[in-house]
Amino acid sequence: MEAGRLPLRVAIAEAERVLGEAGVASPRVDAELIAAHVLGVERGRLVLVPLVDRQVVDAIGRLVTRRAQRVPLQHLTGGAPFGPITVEVGPGVFVPRPETELLVEWGLAALRGVVAPLVVDLCTGSGALALALASARPDATVHAVELDASALAWARRNADRRAAAGDTPIVLHAGDVADPNLLAELEGRVDLLVCNPPYVPAGTVVPPEVAKHDPARAVFGGPDGLEVIRQVVGCAARLLRPGGALAVEHDDTQGESVPALLSARRVLTEVTDHPDLAGRPRFATARRG
Template identity: 70%
Template sequence: MAGAEAQPLRAAVREAERVLADAGVASPRADAELLAAHVLGVPRTRLPLVTEIDPVAADELRRLVRRRAERVPLQHLTGWAAMGGICVAVGPGVFVPRPETELLFAWGLAELQGVRRPVVVDLCTGSGVLGLAVANARPDAEVHAVERDPAALAWARRNANIRAAAGDSRIRLHAGDVADPDLLADLAGMVDLLLCNPPYVPEGTAVPPEVAEHDPEHAVFAGDGGLAVIRDVVDRAARLLRPGGAVGIEHDDGHGEAVPALLASHGAFTEVTDHADLAGRPRFATAHLRRTQTPHSAG
């Protein structure tokens, strides 16, 4: 662009924030800064050290801001999502990981303290982010990740291959359905930790455009008031966990009583607890498999 001059980055970010706020984006300042960092190729934390943005970069930022204002997910524009110290590729056809799942991940890591060479299962893995984050944090772990949707499994395989090519810990991917009672049958009674971020939004619930128009519907919504898949996850956990093994299941903020009740009523679990997210909303339930199984819980 002949004659064009660089402009202050602060002004460009402020304008991007205004556009995103007018479009109803939930976090306009954060998204404006993350898009600017993406365009400039610097971490967000380094933005205060950048004073100007050149015309070409400014045009690209405005283009991405327009798409974000159309409620295209931020992660689709940057091409990645972060969790537990790693980034994974995401885009159309796979559920975008949410920051709330970091809490489930952190809980899971704490459960593995003192466990040597743990066996970990990540059900409904989607992009593979939970399983890959565990493998990154615990290179000694044997991590199995399960996904039924071929499109999502392709994203998980891509991410697993990227991590493996970089010399990071590997995970074992499985095409499978949590409703299958024989899922991972060879691991029955051997799993130290089972994590799951399943579809759990009750069907018919209004969701933001980023979710309604871009996340795969089957990765978001579930029947039975959002509990259909979770019921199967509870059954799989009872079969796969070793005595004393732990399960953590993310759930809808309206499930703070229902999911712990499912775990408690199963009969195989003890120490059932529900956990809130950073906003104080019920977010995931945890439990341990009883060390001594009763005839009811063993069946």
């Protein structure tokens, strides 16, 4: 062993132990991702770094301490991978979840054969959905709407960063889905409308990472979790063109209630609910007739 250098595997094992005792759901994965972030390498290449300096071990330890306090991993690394992109996140914005990538896949499939589609993302948060769709479909015009000023600032930051890199820009709007005039200029023209709204019923116990760090207004959707979704459904019925598609994420307790809301709008057809990879109800889709 080189003088002054320490085995990385020992540092990761200790990080896993600390995170496991703190109740972190995936202690080994988080420990490796923190180590990879500190070293500036991909997680899969950690095996190529057998020894590290004491300063690296100390830096890993500092981040592990914060993660053990249930600060979201994405806040510590500064980014949340989402489909083909990574968005910057931090205090004041909801951290996008991997399961929402299934909604993106469905939306892209719905756009097959549509040239230069018009897309709207409501409750955009960090801009993840809008930017992932724009990245996959550079010919699309993507509008993203957010009510919260802090979240909108994160979305603008992510949009500007990707535009500076030469990627397709998106159009950001400060707006409320409850506004009957929201995006009035797009009425009857939208090919795809997507939304990951606040949908957790008020009073639901959520993990510390959510309770302490995700903005409550981005998580909770009123007593039944459907307050914002009701507004989204009405907005979609107004904005979609005939044949246009809608996809909205929901709580795993809403696999019947959200499709029922969609079916109650006579202009919306082909209502279907979709499970996530764990088989739980996750998002509902429809077409405008």
